[in-house]
Amino acid sequence: MAIVSTFARNPLADQLVGNDLRLARREGPPAPALNFDYAATTPPLRSVHRAVERFLAIYGSVHRGAGLKSQAASAAYEEARAIVGRFVGARPGQHQVIFTRNTTEAFNLLARRLKFRPDQVVLTTELEHHANDLPWRAVAPVVHVRATATGALDLDHYAALLQRYSGRVRLVAVTGASNVTGHMPPIHELAVLAHAHGAEIAVDAAQLVAHRQLDLGDLNDPAHLDYVALSGHKLYAPYGAGALIGRADTFALGAPMLVGGGSVRRVTSRIVDWADGPAREEAGTPNAVGAIALAAACLALQEVGFAWLSAHETALTSYALAQLARVPGLWIYGDCDPDQADTRLGVIPFCLDQFDPHLVAAMLSYEAGIAVRSGSFCAQPYVRRLLAREEAGCDVGQLGLVRASIGLATSKQEIDSLVATLHAIARGDFDGLYVYDQVTKGYHPHGWNQQYNLSFFEQATPLAA
Template identity: 45%
Template sequence: MTVTTELGTATCGPTTPTPRSPGAALLPVVGASTQVPLFDGTTRTYANLDYAASAPALESVAARVTEVLPLYASVHRGAGYLSQVSTALYEASRQTIARFVGARPDDVAIITRNTTDALNLLTGCVPAGGRVLVLDVEHHANLLPWQRLDATVLPIEDTVVATLAALERELAASSYALVAVTGASNVTGEALPIADVVRLAHDAGARIVVDGAQLVPHRGFSLEASGADYVAFSGHKTYAPFGAGALVGRRDWLDAGEAYLAGGGAVREVRAGKTVWTTSPARHEAGSPNVIGAIALAQACEALAALPAGALAAHEGRLRARLVAGLEAIDGVRVFRVWADSADPVGVVAFSLTGHDPGLVAAYLAAEHGIGVRDGRFCAHPLLARLGAPEGAIRASVGVGSEVEAVDRLVAAVRTYVTAGPAARYTIVDGCWTVADDPRPLIQIHGLSGLAATAAACTPAPLQPSAP
């Protein structure tokens, strides 16, 4: 990647390691060898199976951040040498991020905090009176912002074919400006075929925004190839957890829409009684931008883009298939699916154990096996209710840093739970399951006040958990 400024040409690019074996990580991530304490006094390498919530940083991303921190300064209006360097790096990162999602020449990339931030930004850019259509399969980030515009929420059907037919009927019956759709479910990894949704939306005169939070880091995505109008995604799910995300798409709505934040950098002229806003992307990036976050996200995009064609999908596909097969072989385990005819899900698997609280199972996996998973309703309450799990489920998710050992460890741990039960005694503290009188020592790091503080921050389950 190169960018030319008053200083000349700046160049940056990752070094991509070669995968070691089919069961090994595809790219090295920070924390892959971190040891965590178990309740019995031993330690174990942490098995991070919670990529769908927040993925670890790539080692190349951490190295890039360390490299550029000494060069950090204010951007866009600074005359100092480092200000010009930082500006060049920031704008080069914007170009890389846009290129990673196949932006068209006239598209614009806006640096945001995350997917939620990006989608909220877009709500202020839908033309006045324009109606929005969204499905009930969505993450709250792609549902709640549109409710402010009184969006129509279309219930999904039991199959992809039937859901597409329902979508087509709704688009024919009413006029919509925008269709909002997930690129991959954060609950099951499934999705509607984007190309078909784009065709239906465009045939009806509507635009489409893709929630790419779970798609972009795991399968890649192209605005130009798909025909979609906008895509939003997060750095913290794309191996760059430094507080940046992006909204990329067609310029006209973004140039005409309400400025997302009122502040410096978003304006051309300010007088006592009048403000003239500038165009995108600056129009929506008031205040000092997250320069380091943007650079980190761009580095992650370059590292993922440098992988051999198909390597990412093949890696995650192998791990997901192994996980699903292992779980389905255990009595009492249900693996959730949204559609009977869906294909090519990303590496996200939600499951439940009949008669067992998901929070208890997750606490057991952490305390007795060093496994990190997610439990609850995953900010997708309508979908969990539709799947028959209003009390929540357990979610395991993989990515470029995942290895087969973690998957096998999870399957073995769930089998042990079903056949022998937990070895520790568990109790509910502030709505969360935890080991009673937890003996695990704290990691010696400044600012860690205790695992109890983490438990206190948990959101209580919607229903009172049953005792183990």
């Protein structure tokens, strides 16, 4: 795709399903929906939607039938597996691609497939999403590497902990990019140190792979990554699939986490002979539609090119940091230096002094049609660390933060709209009364009774005999 200008209307915007949607506001006519919530869930690419529609014509029982549709569906499913593997640099024979529902399921699967000695620990970090923390607590003692006051990984503390537990660290579990601050730890440098101390490394790549190229590396390279996990819903393919990609030898032996049809070769009343390859980990009928969507998204991002994506998002992140810093009473958490935008992703947490972060998120939505996220973003220890910094912060910051995140279709003009609306909130320009809803745990304008059209399903009609 030929991309010419960074700050012109984003040429990729029309390639997202729903980009032309207009939503009701508290006052005035319906407004375009401005998305600054890419870090949570991305809209589907039109090319992904088209790939799913084509696949549905041949949809059949994957790996379960002799019918021609079943054979075609099985071939497409395995082609999707190969595409996802190449997307992250998986080496044939060294790595295995296992389709999951999402990153959370991937790490739960891995946690139950790794073997631990009684004296071994998992080294994870304070930066992690709960998905890369809680699964490890269920199988081994967990030790956390500190985050610095600005939200970066404390590399000295990491090295010290590896030294302290040398020979006992079974796994290092670390994010490739924080879903709270966009901080990107040097994962390949961390891998070298982990391997030197006899540990493997697993990377939560859910936030990373939609923005930066990832390469697992050859297993003979000390900087290689042993396992990575990703989710389609953060990769412009929200069709319910994710993937765990990692060392094939880890999954060659032992019982899988999920057992049932498809994961076995032979079953008697006393014996179970498990299947080889990824089938061992994919019991039951797989989400073939999700796998096709995930593979199509991988191909689409490769076509756009990560060099362009990185440069585009770096420029927008730098611009956003500089403009947000001018909003009175607004505090940015994490690295807020616009000149360092190339070292991070466009995930920007902030709070507005004297304003509940959930109220700020609601006002952005109802007043201007701007979608952001508020709260702790499934990373409560990390957000607490950020809010505990001594120098300054918001008076109501302990309620969480507001997060604006940049994605494929973000433009400079959208950032201007976000910043202008925050200026208006800070000035008190909006005179609408907002009330807290105990059921939804969020705010809405007093008297708001907008009914959303939920008629997504066709009226059922009797099937012809």
